[in-house]
Each structure stands twice: as structure tokens, then as C-alpha cells.
Amino acid sequence: MSRNLVINGRNIGDEYAPLVIPEIGINHGGDIKRAIQMIDDVADAGGECVKFQAHSVDDEMIPNDVVPANSTRSIWDIIAQCTLTNDEELACKKHAEDRGLFFLSTPFSREAATRLDKLDVPAFKIGSGECNNTPLIRHIARFGRPIIVSTGMNDIESVKRTVEVLESENASYALLHCTSMYPTPYNKIRLGAITQLRELFPNTVIGISDHSLSNLPSISAVALGASIIERHFTSDMSWIGEDIEISVDPAGLQELIEGSRIVHQANGGSKTVLSEEQPTIDFAYASVVAIRDISSGETLTEDNIWVKRPGTGEILAYDLEKVIGKTSTREMTRGHQLGWSDVS
Numbered sequence: 001m002s003r004n005l006v007i008n009g010r011n012i013g014d015e016y017a018p019l020v021i022p023e024i025g026i027n028h029g030g031d032i033k034r035a036i037q038m039i040d041d042v043a044d045a046g047g048e049c050v051k052f053q054a055h056s057v058d059d060e061m062i063p064n065d066v067v068p069a070n071s072t073r074s075i076w077d078i079i080a081q082c083t084l085t086n087d088e089e090l091a092c093k094k095h096a097e098d099r100g101l102f103f104l105s106t107p108f109s110r111e112a113a114t115r116l117d118k119l120d121v122p123a124f125k126i127g128s129g130e131c132n133n134t135p136l137i138r139h140i141a142r143f144g145r146p147i148i149v150s151t152g153m154n155d156i157e158s159v160k161r162t163v164e165v166l167e168s169e170n171a172s173y174a175l176l177h178c179t180s181m182y183p184t185p186y187n188k189i190r191l192g193a194i195t196q197l198r199e200l201f202p203n204t205v206i207g208i209s210d211h212s213l214s215n216l217p218s219i220s221a222v223a224l225g226a227s228i229i230e231r232h233f234t235s236d237m238s239w240i241g242e243d244i245e246i247s248v249d250p251a252g253l254q255e256l257i258e259g260s261r262i263v264h265q266a267n268g269g270s271k272t273v274l275s276e277e278q279p280t281i282d283f284a285y286a287s288v289v290a291i292r293d294i295s296s297g298e299t300l301t302e303d304n305i306w307v308k309r310p311g312t313g314e315i316l317a318y319d320l321e322k323v324i325g326k327t328s329t330r331e332m333t334r335g336h337q338l339g340w341s342d343v344s
Contacts, residue, residue: 055082285316
């Protein structure tokens with residue numbers, strides 16, 4: 001069983017520290033200066049990449065007045081304001097690369113996907129709303145780049161349908177568990193879905209896209225096998241925007257990166273005794289010792305032997321019962337750690 005995805009030379013999978021994807025998304029509000037500031041702040045916080053959203057409002061949707069649950073304005077108005085120009089997208093990608101980050105983006109239409117391909121992005125991100133948009137996914141898969149798919153608002157059958165499309169196009173892909181609520185209540189996060197996805201797709205990199213108000217669910221997901229963590233990012237929590245509330249700031253991003261790496265290092269293993277524990281064993285274990293002077297041929301009982309630290313004796317505490325009732329083969333002074341040759 002091998003879970004591995006490579007993006008921009010970065011290996012992603014069980015053996016590697018989780019990839020944390022800070023989603024700038026539309027938090028720039030259409031302001032290129034804010035977009036550049038967020039790229040800088042991600043780099044300064046130790047990030048590896050940034051993710052934007054690529055919109056082309058006319059190719060993406062028909063005019064409408066549908067208002068998202070986390071907004072007071074229509075999705076049309078939101079996207080119209082937050083769409084970056086082609087030149088601005090290119091500037092963001094170049095600046096990210098200059099800061100040592102790789103640039104990811106989520107296309108929401110065929111035109112946007114084609115534009116990102118021409119921009120030579122190292123991978124595509126598919127949003128939860130497009131998880132069951134198999135025509136768009138097939139179009140994107142044919143570019144031959146790695147794909148990360150969020151699966152919010154989709155059940156297992158829907159995810160399987162998407163996976164079939166990806167595999168029919170020989171795409172390299174990862175799946176992210178997600179709950180599409182903004183913010184997501186903690187009891188709706190359902191980290192058990194990480195385990196479920198890992199079991200159903202044993203050769204696929206699995207991760208989480210989290211919209212809650214805490215880093216703890218994402219960090220905890222690493223213990224269940226999440227290899228990718230996506231969270232919205234902002235430079236300033238006081239900025240105005242639909243996704244600001246569910247974002248992490250630079251300090252939160254640094255905490256997320258460090259926490260996910262710590263949990264990854266702590267993951268796995270089995271209940272065995274490590275050789276590195278021996279120095280602690282030496283003082284923390286107890287050995288069988290004489291608790292008073294003992295004559296040769298004397299019967300050993302709990303009145304003349306017991307267990308005490310350190311654990312450097314030959315007979316450890318768990319073998320006391322094997323010694324009780326036996327006789328001593330020689331004289332022993334109080335405090336002597338018994339060896340098996342001391343017992344008949």
C-alpha cells in the first residue's frame with residue numbers, strides 16, 4: 001500500500017510531514033496589494049505554498065441573487081469583486097515563487113482552468129462545489145497535472161464517481177474530507193471520515209479542508225492519517241470578507257504547521273520497549289532485594305525480601321513470586337539485589 005503524491009517536487013503521503021495549504025482564496029477582496037501581503041506573511045510563517053481561487057464570473061455562473069449563508073450579498077457580487085485579472089494572477093504566482101512558495105489555485109470554470117494551465121501551475125485544487133462536476137474535473141484532469149479534490153457536500157457514492165473520472169484519465173490525485181459550513185461547528189467536522197476515506201481509497205493521499213474556528217481539528221486529523229491540511233488564511237483578522245472569520249492569521253498558520261509536524265512525528269509505532277528507555281528503566285524499575293540480613297539456607301519470604309529501586313538487579317519485581325518460598329544459597333546483607341544464583 002503506497003500513498004504518495006508529488007507536487008512541485010514535494011512528496012506528500014504517510015511518510016512525510018503534512019502539507020499545509022494556506023488558502024488566500026478571495027480574502028484579498030480583489031486588492032492585489034493585500035494578496036501580495038498575504039503571500040509574504042505565509043512565507044514568513046514557514047509556509048510551503050499558497051492557494052488562490054481562479055474566477056471568470058461569466059463562464060462560471062449565470063447572473064443570480066443567491067446569497068451564501070456566510071454573507072449578505074449575492075455570490076455573483078462577491079465573485080465579481082474578488083476576481084483578479086490575468087496579470088494580477090501572474091504577479092501573485094511570480095511573487096510566491098520568488099518567496100520560495102509554490103502557487104496553487106482552484107478554478108471554478110472551464111475558462112479559469114485553462115487559464116491556470118497556461119499559467120503553468122504545479123497542481124490544481126478542486127473545490128467541494130466542483131467535486132461532482134465531472135465534466136469540469138475531466139477537463140482539468142486532461143492537463144496532466146496533480147489534482148487535490150475537496151469532498152464537502154458529497155457522499156461516498158459521489159466521491160467514487162469523481163475518482164472513476166480521475167482514474168480514467170490517469171490523474172494523480174488526493175482527496176480532502178470537508179464539511180461545507182462556514183464556520184463548521186465542531187460536532188459537524190466528523191474526523192471519522194478521514195479513516196473512512198483511507199479505508200475506501202487505500203492508495204490515495206487523504207487530507208482535510210477545515211472551516212472551523214480552531215486549528216485543533218486539523219492537527220488532530222494528522223493522527224488519523226491526514227497528509228494535507230487546507231485552511232483559509234488572512235494577514236489580519238479585522239479585514240472584511242466572507243471567509244475571514246474561518247481563517248488563520250500568521251501566528252495561527254505557524255501554529256498549524258508546527259503542530260501538524262509534531263503530531264506526524266508522534267504518529268504510528270507500536271507498544272514495545274525502546275532501547276532509548278533503558279536509562280529510565282535502570283532507575284525506575286524495581287528489583288528483588290534483601291530487606292534484612294539473610295542467612296545461608298534461610299527460607300525467602302516477604303519478611304526478608306521485597307522489591308525496591310533501582311531496576312539494575314538480576315531479578316525484577318515481576319519475578320518476586322518465583323523467589324518467595326525458595327531458600328537462600330548464601331548469606332546476604334540488607335540491600336543486596338538478589339541474583340538467580342542466590343536462590344536454591
